[in-house]
Amino acid sequence: MADESILIIGANSGIAGSLIENFLDKKTVGKILAVSRSMPKNQSFHKNENIEWLxxxxxxxxxxxxxSTLKTREFIIDKVIICNGALHSSLFSPEKRVEDIELQNLDAVMKINAFIPMLWVKNLKPLIRKSDRCSITVFSARIGSIQDNGKGGWYAYRASKAALNMLMKTASIEFRRESAEISFLLFHPGTTDTYLSQPFQKRMADSAIFQTDFVAKQLIIILDNLVYDGEIKFADWKGETIAW
Ligand SMILES: NC(=O)c1ccc[n+]([C@@H]2O[C@H](COP(=O)([O-])OP(=O)(O)OC[C@H]3O[C@@H](n4cnc5c(N)ncnc54)[C@H](OP(=O)(O)O)[C@@H]3O)[C@@H](O)[C@H]2O)c1
Known part of the structure; x- marks a missing residue:
């Protein structure tokens, strides 16, 4: 039955666009709520009655x-997927050296990558606690692994994803304590061909860069097989665990 409701935040991300396309093809999915700063890049989403774009x-x-609007409608969410993340913009790029660090860039990257996802989880808490089928997926990155940091560099991005991981781990413990059986997944898509990775693809083989459709399909398989066990997962596109 098509009764699954999906909330996708940061819905104009390259990967989110492919997630929406794949969820639309899924027989179990009823409604997709998409949240973004701007209207959908994919024109076909405008006309699709299964998508509501906020x-x-x-x-x-x-x-x-x-x-509050969702609460008024008594909207129950089965899956929340938070895609927001920035590595570079017209205002900042990843730091190679300590000397490149600027407070306003650290602030901006922390806000987009760690604090905005946390604000969503905070505000959604009363809404998603009612559904025991619910999962919260937040896009993280392997580069946020402290243990895996062998190369250095990219201070703000690394630190923001490590902070995101800690914020979500802490939230997952609180939800478990309150018997809200919601699975938490911190997802690393692998290097994927989107705006975020484009400036850094030059030295990579084409075969090492994923297309968004592949990553979206991988995430959907992982979510379909997610079983609540009280432990947050930090995992890659293969579903393999990443060290914290
Ligand atoms: N692509 C990769 O190689 C790669 C690798 C590892 C991890 N990731 C992670 O995967 C996630 C999706 O990224 P993507 O590759 O699909 O990148 P993308 O196409 O560049 O999407 C960027 C995302 O970040 C949001 N965003 C950008 N600037 C923002 C701002 N100033 N304030 C709030 N939100 C902002 C966008 O939201 P709107 O919908 O509002 O525009 C969108 O969801 C990110 O969390 C990224 O860190 C990507």
Whole structure:
């Protein structure tokens, strides 16, 4: 039965676009709620009656407004997927050396990669606790693994994903203590051909860069097989665990 509801935040991400396309093909999925700063890049999403596209500037006020609307509608969410993440923009790029560090860039990257996902989890908590089929997936990155950091560099991005991991691990412990059986997944997609990775693809073999459709399909398989066991997972596109 097509009764599964999916909430995708950061829905204009390259990977989110492919996730939406794949969820639309899935017989179990009824409704897709998509949240983004701007209207969908994929024109076909505009007309699809199974997608509701909501705009947010990701301030706490805007997040709270969206969540309040969903509460009023008694909307139950089965899967939350938070895709937000930035490595570079017109204003910042990843630091190679300590000397490249600038406070405003650290602030910006931390906010997008760690704090905005946390604000969503905070505000969604009353809504998703009612559903024991629920999972929360947040896009992390292997580079956020402290143990795996052999190369250095990319200070803000690394630190923000490590902070994101700690924030989500802490939330998952709280949810477990409150008997909310919600699976948490911190997902590493692998290097994927999107705006985020484009400046860094030059020295990589084409075969080492995934297409968004492949990554979306991998994540959906992982989510379909996710069984609640009270432990947050930090895993890659193969479903293999990544060291914290
Ligand atoms: N591509 C890779 O190789 C790779 C590797 C490891 C991890 N990841 C992670 O995968 C996730 C999806 O990335 P992607 O590759 O699909 O990248 P992308 O196409 O560049 O998408 C960027 C995402 O970040 C959000 N975003 C960008 N700037 C923002 C801002 N100023 N404030 C709030 N949100 C902002 C966008 O939200 P809107 O919908 O509002 O625009 C969108 O969801 C990210 O968390 C990324 O860190 C990607």
């Amino acid at each position: 705009l947010s500037d990701y301030t706490e006020h805007s997040i709270d407004q969206i969540v």
